[in-house]
Amino acid sequence: GENVEQHPSTLSVQEGDSAVIKCTYSDSASNYFPWYKQELGKRPQLIIDIRSNVGEKKDQRIAVTLNKTAKHFSLHITETQPEDSAVYFCAPRTSSASKIIFGSGTRLSIRP
Amino acid sequence: NAGVMQNPRHLVRRRGQEARLRCSPMKGHSHVYWYRQLPEEGLKFMVYLQKENIIDESGMPKERFSAEFPKEGPSILRIQQVVRGDSAAYFCASSPPQGMRTEAFFGQGTRLTVV
Numbered sequence: 001g002e003n004v005e006q007h008p009s010t011l012s013v014q015e016g017d018s019a020v021i022k023c024t025y026s027d028s029a030s031n032y033f034p035w036y037k038q039e040l041g042k043r044p045q046l047i048i049d050i051r052s053n054v055g056e057k058k059d060q061r062i063a064v065t066l067n068k069t070a071k072h073f074s075l076h077i078t079e080t081q082p083e084d085s086a087v088y089f090c091a092p093r094t095s096s097a098s099k100i101i102f103g104s105g106t107r108l109s110i111r112p
Numbered sequence: 113n114a115g116v117m118q119n120p121r122h123l124v125r126r127r128g129q130e131a132r133l134r135c136s137p138m139k140g141h142s143h144v145y146w147y148r149q150l151p152e153e154g155l156k157f158m159v160y161l162q163k164e165n166i167i168d169e170s171g172m173p174k175e176r177f178s179a180e181f182p183k184e185g186p187s188i189l190r191i192q193q194v195v196r197g198d199s200a201a202y203f204c205a206s207s208p209p210q211g212m213r214t215e216a217f218f219g220q221g222t223r224l225t226v227v
Binding site (some may be wrong): 021029032034036043044045049089091093098099100101102103104105 | 134145147153154155157160168169170171203205207214215216217218219220
């Protein structure tokens, strides 16, 4: 938590290709690592999360990988589809009572 | 479980009026967070509350803005004497008590327009 950076800020990929978004954080006490997807005009929704006791989690076409030593985690989307077009936010945090700081967001566009 | 409920969905206020935004957290959630989002921008943290307590208000302007989360009823974000720059989408999110699952769930947002 606290200092959170996302890269890239925009990403355009061909439909069917893979997309990777990286989130870097500064608080070494962070132990919960979610990714949110926000479609145009809608609320952010949790799509996948990982806790610090595992290095990778997969759910169909999306996966999250965690490198606690380097303090970053990444969102992987394979076989991208038009409905994956959205803004994606990371929000690393600790389980203790603390505010939730979001990354600045990555706008993903899928080219047909 | 109805999820996080925000109302109104859209709010139009003239400059100088007051805006009151309401957020009812998910059942069993005692933590509420408020965020502001300008078009094409990210989620800017404003305030974090638990029942009857403000835990962190470091993101909220010192003047004109206030928030509460009473023992009974929804959390309220109040903006006094609104200005054009207050026009934005305001989202609230809720999460379970400390020590439990830490997912935060968002409401649909209130889109405030100041004319």
